[in-house]
Amino acid sequence: MSFTQQLAAAWQKNNSLLCVGLDPDPAKFPAHLKGRDDAIFEFCAAIVDATADLVCSFKPQIAYFAARRAEDQLEALIAHIHDKHPGIPVILDSKRGDIGSTAEQYAVEAFGRYKADAVTVNPYMGRDSVEPYLAYPDKGVILLCRTSNPGGSDLQFLEVEGEKLYERVARLAAKEWNSTGQIGLVVGATFPAEIARVRAIVGDMPLLVPGIGAQGGDIEATVKAGRTADATGLMINSSRAILYAGKDEGYADAARKAAQETRDAINQYR
Numbered sequence: 685m686s687f688t689q690q691l692a693a694a695w696q697k698n699n700s701l702l703c704v705g706l707d708p709d710p711a712k713f714p715a716h717l718k719g720r721d722d723a724i725f726e727f728c729a730a731i732v733d734a735t736a737d738l739v740c741s742f743k744p745q746i747a748y749f750a751a752r753r754a755e756d757q758l759e760a761l762i763a764h765i766h767d768k769h770p771g772i773p774v775i776l777d778s779k780r781g782d783i784g785s786t787a788e789q790y791a792v793e794a795f796g797r798y799k800a801d802a803v804t805v806n807p808y809m810g811r812d813s814v815e816p817y818l819a820y821p822d823k824g825v826i827l828l829c830r831t832s833n834p835g836g837s838d839l840q841f842l843e844v845e846g847e848k849l850y851e852r853v854a855r856l857a858a859k860e861w862n863s864t865g866q867i868g869l870v871v872g873a874t875f876p877a878e879i880a881r882v883r884a885i886v887g888d889m890p891l892l893v894p895g896i897g898a899q900g901g902d903i904e905a906t907v908k909a910g911r912t913a914d915a916t917g918l919m920i921n922s923s924r925a926i927l928y929a930g931k932d933e934g935y936a937d938a939a940r941k942a943a944q945e946t947r948d949a950i951n952q953y954r
């Protein structure tokens with residue numbers, strides 16, 4: 685099954701547009717996990733098991749694993765999701781962006797090593813930095829377009845030949861690069877007007893929308909700007925607000941409650 689088919693099935697099955705981001709920071713772990721060799725895996729797997737029926741996808745962020753030499757725990761976590769919660773797509777958030785021959789290696793990393801269903805990619809080096817990922821016809825390739833961070837405007841909002849740079853990325857992605865039909869775009873929840881603009885350019889393409897929760901993006905504005913005619917089309921990511929909803933041994937239950945509330949808040953506006 686392709687990434688977009690898997691995502692469509694997960695939207696339906698769990699009645700959810702919520703993507704739980706897995707950004708494990710050991711400094712924020714509950715005391716009973718501190719000092720354990722497998723703490724990162726244990727922390728994330730408990731969150732995954734507590735929220736898997738409430739989400740349309742999981743998004744592990746590679747830096748949180750690589751910074752602590754915990755890539756083996758990232759591999760184990762993705763295998764755990766595939767094994768215990770089949771059908772929930774895993775987006776590896778690595779935001780790679782390099783020229784073709786090196787991008788080929790990053791694609792092997794994401795799809796061969798980690799067995800992710802989709803990967804985030806920085807397309808600002810152009811077409812040939814995206815193409816190597818499209819050699820995997822069933823895999824999702826989610827391109828940064830209009831990012832949620834304040835500095836995103838420094839470059840992405842520049843006017844180029846009559847359009848904004850992020851609009852050019854959206855147009856190229858939808859009209860010229862999408863040979864597999866598996867491209868998606870990142871648009872921040874902190875910029876709902878631009879979500880609407882991107883939606884108008886790209887049709888039904890899936891949008892990964894981070895920025896609700898800890899970054900303060902507005903759920904109602906995000907959903908109304910980004911939903912498709914069938915009230916799907918979005919993977920609305922929340923990481924810290926779910927992962928660290930609780931501080932003690934009950935953290936997974938607290939994460940479930942936060943995920944449920946977020947999913948329901950999103951569904952209210954679909």
Ligand SMILES: O=C(O)c1cc(=O)[nH]c(=O)n1[C@@H]1O[C@H](COP(=O)(O)O)[C@@H](O)[C@H]1O
Pocket residue numbers: 705707745777779804830831832833870871872894895896897898899921922923924925
């Ligand atoms: O590609 C991303 O996932 C991403 C793009 C973007 O524009 N903004 C953004 O915050 N992200 C990621 O989404 C997550 C947001 O985390 P929280 O702010 O804790 O919900 C982090 O993993 C970020 O790296």
